[in-house]
Amino acid sequence: MKHPLTLTVVLVMWAAPTADAECKCDVYKLNGGWCSTCEAGYLAGVRIKSEFLFEVLDAHGHNIDPSAIRCAICKEARKSNSFCDTCRRGWIDNKVYMSRLTYHLTKGEPKILFDIKCAICKEGAARGGWCEKCRVGMVGNVAIKDKTDFDHAAGAYRRLLVAVRLSSQCEMCAVALMSDGRCTKCKKTYKNGEVVSDGQQKE
Numbered sequence: 001m002k003h004p005l006t007l008t009v010v011l012v013m014w015a016a017p018t019a020d021a022e023c024k025c026d027v028y029k030l031n032g033g034w035c036s037t038c039e040a041g042y043l044a045g046v047r048i049k050s051e052f053l054f055e056v057l058d059a060h061g062h063n064i065d066p067s068a069i070r071c072a073i074c075k076e077a078r079k080s081n082s083f084c085d086t087c088r089r090g091w092i093d094n095k096v097y098m099s100r101l102t103y104h105l106t107k108g109e110p111k112i113l114f115d116i117k118c119a120i121c122k123e124g125a126a127r128g129g130w131c132e133k134c135r136v137g138m139v140g141n142v143a144i145k146d147k148t149d150f151d152h153a154a155g156a157y158r159r160l161l162v163a164v165r166l167s168s169q170c171e172m173c174a175v176a177l178m179s180d181g182r183c184t185k186c187k188k189t190y191k192n193g194e195v196v197s198d199g200q201q202k203e
């Protein structure tokens with residue numbers, strides 16, 4: 001019985017170059033990631049068509065050479081798994097996450113929404129809602145137990161929904177909206193999810 005199975009495995013591995021071209025949306029919908037076949041990414045179950053926006057949000061974090069960290073707050077944050085507001089990046093298990101959204105989401109647990117029994121939790125998922133009964137907040141498909149983490153994640157999640165819509169008009173605006181930055185193309189500056197200066201009139 002073992003032999004045919006081994007053969008299948010070998011064949012699958014042999015076909016590896018084409019395996020890359022397979023759609024992984026189902027996996028990424030749950031855990032976050034970019035499907036290169038469909039050219040779409042997912043965060044907390046939200047579909048993101050802009051690769052630029054997806055990359056900036058930094059879904060799975062990355063490693064940084066500790067000696068390259070200049071910021072004193074970051075040096076501390078790296079040890080305590082916390083967030084540096086000056087650099088707008090958070091640290092978990094020595095990895096850095098370049099957005100509040102992905103930093104707080106990583107502290108949560110991805111869930112299959114279909115499997116959630118509690119109606120309040122299920123209902124809260126779409127807009128980022130806290131369930132007093134279960135003592136857990138849902139942000140998209142991610143369950144977050146710490147209320148402070150949840151509040152930050154839910155705020156960033158609602159902003160993401162706006163950014164995803166905005167990205168179909170201008171990807172740079174979408175990124176600026178997420179990171180309190182400026183779109184040099186549209187000359188718009190964003191703060192807390194809103195346009196604070198629209199330079200177009202002045203220039």
Ligand SMILES: [Zn+2]
Nearest residue numbers: 023025035038
């Ligand atoms: Zn796909």
Ligand SMILES: [Zn+2]
Nearest residue numbers: 071074084087
């Ligand atoms: Zn810092």
Ligand SMILES: [Zn+2]
Nearest residue numbers: 118121131134
């Ligand atoms: Zn609940």
Ligand SMILES: [Zn+2]
Nearest residue numbers: 170173183186
């Ligand atoms: Zn723009």
